[in-house]
Amino acid sequence: MITQDIKITNRLGLHARPAAMVAQTAANFECDIKIAKDKVEVNAKSIMGVMMLAAEFGSTLHLTFDGKDEKEAARAITQLFTNNFNEDY
Amino acid sequence: MFVIKGLPASPGVAIGPAVLLPTADFAVANQHVEATEVKAEIAKFNAAVQKTLADLDENEKKLRQTLGGEYANLMSMHKMILQDPMLKDSVIGKIKKEHMSAQAAIFHTLQELAASFEKLEDKFFKERRNDIFDVGKRLVNHLQGDKGQFWASIRRPSVLIARDLFPSDTISLQENQIIGFCTDLGGKTSHTALLAQSLKLPAVVALSNAVRQVKEGDTVIVDGENGLLIISPDRYTLARYKKTQREIKKAESLLQTINHLPTVTSDGRNFKLMVNFDPRTDTKENKKLITDGLGLLRTEFLYMNIPQPPTEEEQHLIYLSTAKKFDMRPVTIRLADLGADKMPDFPLDEFDKDNNPFMGCRGIRLFLKNPDLMHTQLRAIVRTACEVPAQIKIMIPMVSAVEEVRHVRAALDQVLAEFEKEGKKPVNKIALGAMIEVPAAAIALDGMIGEIDFLSIGTNDLIQYLIAVDRVNPEVAHMYDPCHPAVLRTIHQIIQTAHQRGKQVSICGEIASDAKMVPMLLGLEVDTLSVPPRMFLRIKNRIRNLNFEACSDNAQAALLASSSEEIRSLVEQMNQDEDS
Numbered sequence: 001m002i003t004q005d006i007k008i009t010n011r012l013g014l015h016a017r018p019a020a021m022v023a024q025t026a027a028n029f030e031c032d033i034k035i036a037k038d039k040v041e042v043n044a045k046s047i048m049g050v051m052m053l054a055a056e057f058g059s060t061l062h063l064t065f066d067g068k069d070e071k072e073a074a075r076a077i078t079q080l081f082t083n084n085f086n087e088d089y
Numbered sequence: 090m091f092v093i094k095g096l097p098a099s100p101g102v103a104i105g106p107a108v109l110l111p112t113a114d115f116a117v118a119n120q121h122v123e124a125t126e127v128k129a130e131i132a133k134f135n136a137a138v139q140k141t142l143a144d145l146d147e148n149e150k151k152l153r154q155t156l157g158g159e160y161a162n163l164m165s166m167h168k169m170i171l172q173d174p175m176l177k178d179s180v181i182g183k184i185k186k187e188h189m190s191a192q193a194a195i196f197h198t199l200q201e202l203a204a205s206f207e208k209l210e211d212k213f214f215k216e217r218r219n220d221i222f223d224v225g226k227r228l229v230n231h232l233q234g235d236k237g238q239f240w241a242s243i244r245r246p247s248v249l250i251a252r253d254l255f256p257s258d259t260i261s262l263q264e265n266q267i268i269g270f271c272t273d274l275g276g277k278t279s280h281t282a283l284l285a286q287s288l289k290l291p292a293v294v295a296l297s298n299a300v301r302q303v304k305e306g307d308t309v310i311v312d313g314e315n316g317l318l319i320i321s322p323d324r325y326t327l328a329r330y331k332k333t334q335r336e337i338k339k340a341e342s343l344l345q346t347i348n349h350l351p352t353v354t355s356d357g358r359n360f361k362l363m364v365n366f367d368p369r370t371d372t373k374e375n376k377k378l379i380t381d382g383l384g385l386l387r388t389e390f391l392y393m394n395i396p397q398p399p400t401e402e403e404q405h406l407i408y409l410s411t412a413k414k415f416d417m418r419p420v421t422i423r424l425a426d427l428g429a430d431k432m433p434d435f436p437l438d439e440f441d442k443d444n445n446p447f448m449g450c451r452g453i454r455l456f457l458k459n460p461d462l463m464h465t466q467l468r469a470i471v472r473t474a475c476e477v478p479a480q481i482k483i484m485i486p487m488v489s490a491v492e493e494v495r496h497v498r499a500a501l502d503q504v505l506a507e508f509e510k511e512g513k514k515p516v517n518k519i520a521l522g523a524m525i526e527v528p529a530a531a532i533a534l535d536g537m538i539g540e541i542d543f544l545s546i547g548t549n550d551l552i553q554y555l556i557a558v559d560r561v562n563p564e565v566a567h568m569y570d571p572c573h574p575a576v577l578r579t580i581h582q583i584i585q586t587a588h589q590r591g592k593q594v595s596i597c598g599e600i601a602s603d604a605k606m607v608p609m610l611l612g613l614e615v616d617t618l619s620v621p622p623r624m625f626l627r628i629k630n631r632i633r634n635l636n637f638e639a640c641s642d643n644a645q646a647a648l649l650a651s652s653s654e655e656i657r658s659l660v661e662q663m664n665q666d667e668d669s
Binding site for chain 1: 173205
């Protein structure tokens with residue numbers, strides 16, 4: 001199992017488009033991926049779950065990857081965050 | 090005849106027989122199923138998901154061709170919601186464990202999901218609830234049988250009356266012979282309204298109870314200009330609306346034909362017409378407009394919703410791409426008018442919360458207290474001016490005294506010197522101007538005019554400060570009055586003072602795009618009007634149909650008037666002459 005804390009650095013936060021990107025990317029992997037924020041934990045493969053976190057700019061998320069392709073999944077998901085979901089600002 | 094008032098959502102007039110969209114209410118007929126039926130219900134649900142997916146696929150394709158990426162992305166988001174494990178697990182769980190019917194399981198799942206979104210504080214996230222319901226309704230429609238039958242039953246051009254329309258329904262209206270629509274629910278800025286505008290379908294929303302009052306086959310008129318639904322109109326009303334319809338059609342084709350023509354009155358006086366450009370809402374249609382330049386680029390948005398001020402590079406990218414769209418024409422960039430109702434999230438130097446923000450530290454006052462912010466913005470603008478042939482103009486907001494202009498001039502000179510050291514020089518000399526919106530600046534303009542290259546009247550704030558009226562205070566908002574004698578006289582005085590010193594004046598406030606006020610502004614001899622792109626052709630058309638001499642006489646009379654009432658009747662007079 002891999003766990004990781006990540007901070008939201010795109011200014012608009014985890015709104016619909018980034019949430020869609022997270023869920024889409026997560027769906028490509030077999031492992032279980034969970035995202036938690038303030039005691040709420042959701043399935044990263046669920047776009048509604050990710051949106052429900054209402055994760056705004058500057059908030060910290062706790063990610064858990066568990067399964068055989070967890071390493072690749074962790075890399076792919078964190079990449080999305082560090083690239084600010086390809087948003088300009 | 091019966092008239093119901095709603096909100097205009099999309100302009101135009103549609104006349105035709107009414108068809109009522111069958112309500113796909115979540116009235117669930119069978120709450121529970123027998124244990125033996127569980128498997129069949131799950132299969133029903135899965136089949137509905139597949140059909141809905143196919144629907145959405147088709148819509149996505151259609152949208153990508155007609156309206157472009159943004160709406161198409163909405164559909165792909167709906168597809169993801171449909172396939173969301175949260176939805177699926179919950180629905181199947183309810184069927185299996187609670188023996189709910191597929192329909193009831195979907196209904197309860199949606200309710201639960203919507204409730205969790207409802208709890209969110211952020212309005213943006215909250216609104217996603219509608220997307221979930223849109224997907225849910227599609228699913229239920231497929232469970233109940235095909236809505237396709239309904240659409241196929243429409244044989245002639247008709248007006249659709251519905252309780253509510255989802256964006257997904259709106260897309261396929263035109264190919265189903267719908268020429269306009271009305272809904273009981275909905276708002277002016279909903280996706281449905283925006284789609285109707287793009288599709289050029291007249292629409293009225295928020296009618297509260299039209300579905301109960303219209304009968305299938307009734308002749309109805311959708312008046313998207315005034316937000317009215319007219320049921321069974323009498324002969325006179327019908328004739329009047331048919332005439333309006335022809336006029337709108339004529340006006341629209343006419344507007345396109347004047348795009349390339351000069352902005353000149355019928356008696357040959359030239360004016361400049363520019364746009365208030367916003368890079369965030371640039372559309373295909375706006376790109377076609379032939380303008381005299383960019384009259385106002387507001388830059389506050391660059392500073393909002395971000396943790397630190399925008400860097401020189403970030404700003405430069407936006408100014409550069411904007412300036413390139415205007416080739417060699419003027420591009421007026423206003424220094425950020427922060428403060429008052431536009432406070433950035435990042436901390437500012439020496440800034441305490443204002444009790445009276447509109448009279449407090451805003452516009453240039455805030456920049457002079459935070460010189461680094463101004464320096465960065467000036468550098469981004471000068472860098473742009475070194476790279477494009479456009480005539481870059483810098484406008485200072487909220488100027489009240491000549492010293493402020495001198496400070497900005499000194500800061501600009503310093504930035505120019507920095508660039509010169511790197512061997513860079515603006516392609517055209519940068520003009521520095523002031524936004525005249527504080528009465529003190531208007532009254533003492535003669536002392537400032539020698540130190541600025543151009544000026545623009547910010548009528549929204551000028552009127553507010555002149556009459557001492559806060560537009561958002563409902564107790565006094567009605568006193569905000571562009572026809573107040575003091576407003577016209579001040580505008581007149583500003584223009585006269587500027588012209589005596591050979592300087593040009595533009596107006597970029599709301600008053601410039603008010604077709605009724607345009608004759609007055611022309612009569613006061615303003616040089617340039619700057620309007621939002623969507624108003625551009627209408628205002629151009631208005632100017633081309635005016636006689637400058639008549640405007641001038643009318644304005645002279647207005648300057649002598651002693652009350653708003655007198656001025657308003659003079660304004661009306663110019664507009665009646667126009668109509669006859």
